[in-house]
Amino acid sequence: MRLSSLIRPAASLLLAAGPLFAAGPSTRLAVTNGLDRPRVGETVAVPSGTAPGLSAAELAKVAVIDEATGKPLLSQAVDSDGDGAHDVLVFQADFAPGETKRYVLKPGERAAYRREDFRVYGRFARERYDDFLWENDRVVHRMYGPALETWQAEPLTSSTVDVWCKRTSRLVINDWLMVDDYHRDTGEGADFYSAGKSRGAGGSGVWKDGRLFVARNFRHSRVLAAGPIRLVFELTYDAWDAGGAKVSEVKRVTLDAGSRFNRFESVYSVDGGTVSHAAGLKKPAGAAVRVEKTAGTVRSWEPVKKGENGNLGLALVVDPSLLAEVVEADGNTLAVGKPSAGRPAIHWAGSAWDQAGDVKTVEEWDREIAAFAERVRSPLKVEISNP
CATH class of the missing domain: 2.60.40.1180 (Golgi alpha-mannosidase II)
Incomplete structure (x- = not known):
C-alpha cells in the first residue's frame, strides 16, 4: 500500500538570534x-x-x-x-x-541542538533482550529482537508492535529500563499491554490464500534519523515461508514529535508467488472494533488488563484505494491490501491511553483517527x- 507523505506535531525554537547566516541564495x-x-x-x-x-x-x-x-x-x-x-x-x-x-x-550554520529540543528517541536495547524501543512525547512502542527468542524465562517469537502506556511528555525509555520496574505504574505509566504473538498495535505480515504469514523477530536494526523532530529506523527480517512463497522484509518506521501515529513502510522480497501486505491490530475479548473502509481506518478500544488502568485505543490507517478487505484472523483485525509487487507497502498505526489525559473516550479517539486520516489524504x- 502506498500513500503520500504527511503529518505531525509542535515546534520549539532552536536558533538564537544573531549572525548565524552566511551569504548565499535564500x-x-x-x-x-x-x-x-x-x-x-x-x-x-x-x-x-x-x-x-x-x-x-x-x-x-x-x-x-x-x-x-x-x-x-x-x-x-x-x-x-x-x-x-x-x-x-x-x-x-x-x-x-x-x-x-x-x-x-x-x-x-544552525546552532547545536539542545537536549530539551528532542521529542523523539529510539534505540536497540541489548539489555532488554535485543528489543528496539522508540518514543516521542506522546507514545512509546517496541519490537522484539533475536535474543528474546531464546530467553530462558519467557521466550517469545513475534514480529508484533508492543505499546507502553505513558502519561508524561518526557522521554522515558532509558529511565524505565535503568530502574527495571516498568510493569508497575509509579506515576508516569507502565508496560501494561501484552502484544504477544498477535499483530499488537500495527504489526504486519503477508496474506496468501486466505492465511496470515508473519516473520520471526527482527535480525538487524539501524537508526537512520535520530531527531529532534523525526525518528527513522529500519528493521531487517530473515526470510520466512508464506504458503510456499519465500518472503523477506525490510521495515522502515518513522515517528514525528507530537504524533500518535507511526508510519510503517515494508519492502518485501518474494520468491515463489504473489502475496499481499496485511497490517493488523490485536483483538482481545472485550475490545470494541470499528472499521471505516471508505476512510481506510480500523480502530480498537479495550480495557487495560492489569488492575484499574483505564482503556487503550489502537488504530490503523491505510490508503482506502489500496485496501482489498478487512478480515479477522489469528486474534487480529487485519487490513489486507491489494497485491502490489515491486513497491513498498505503507500503513500508519497509533495508540492512545485514556489515563494520559488528552484522549479520554472512544469518541475522542474516533475523532482523532478521522482527523489524522484526513491529513494523510x-x-x-x-x-x-x-x-
Whole structure:
C-alpha cells in the first residue's frame, strides 16, 4: 500500500538570534493548509535539490525562518533511506483552516541542538533482550529482537508492535529500563499491554490464500534519523515461508514529535508467488472494533488488563484505494491490501491511553483517527520560490 507523505506535531525554537547566516541564495516557501480545520504541530517536509542551497550536502546547514515573525524555527535534515545523504528538511508549525504561512530558508550554520529540543528517541536495547524501543512525547512502542527468542524465562517469537502506556511528555525509555520496574505504574505509566504473538498495535505480515504469514523477530536494526523532530529506523527480517512463497522484509518506521501515529513502510522480497501486505491490530475479548473502509481506518478500544488502568485505543490507517478487505484472523483485525509487487507497502498505526489525559473516550479517539486520516489524504501544499 502506498500513500503520500504527511503529518505531525509542535515546534520549539532552536536558533538564537544573531549572525548565524552566511551569504548565499535564500529560498522562500509558501505552505498552505487546504483543510477547513486547523493543523496543530504539523510537519513541513522540503525535499533536497528543490532549490539552490538545498542540495543533500547543504541541507543540514539551512536555517528556517518564519517570515511573519522573523524568528528561526527548530529544523532537522533527515536521511530517510540510510544512503548517507540528506533527503528532506523538516520543521513543524501550526496552521489555521485554509491558512498559508511563509518561510525563508537561509544557508548558514544552525546552532547545536539542545537536549530539551528532542521529542523523539529510539534505540536497540541489548539489555532488554535485543528489543528496539522508540518514543516521542506522546507514545512509546517496541519490537522484539533475536535474543528474546531464546530467553530462558519467557521466550517469545513475534514480529508484533508492543505499546507502553505513558502519561508524561518526557522521554522515558532509558529511565524505565535503568530502574527495571516498568510493569508497575509509579506515576508516569507502565508496560501494561501484552502484544504477544498477535499483530499488537500495527504489526504486519503477508496474506496468501486466505492465511496470515508473519516473520520471526527482527535480525538487524539501524537508526537512520535520530531527531529532534523525526525518528527513522529500519528493521531487517530473515526470510520466512508464506504458503510456499519465500518472503523477506525490510521495515522502515518513522515517528514525528507530537504524533500518535507511526508510519510503517515494508519492502518485501518474494520468491515463489504473489502475496499481499496485511497490517493488523490485536483483538482481545472485550475490545470494541470499528472499521471505516471508505476512510481506510480500523480502530480498537479495550480495557487495560492489569488492575484499574483505564482503556487503550489502537488504530490503523491505510490508503482506502489500496485496501482489498478487512478480515479477522489469528486474534487480529487485519487490513489486507491489494497485491502490489515491486513497491513498498505503507500503513500508519497509533495508540492512545485514556489515563494520559488528552484522549479520554472512544469518541475522542474516533475523532482523532478521522482527523489524522484526513491529513494523510490532504497533505500540506508546499510551494518553493527564489528571491
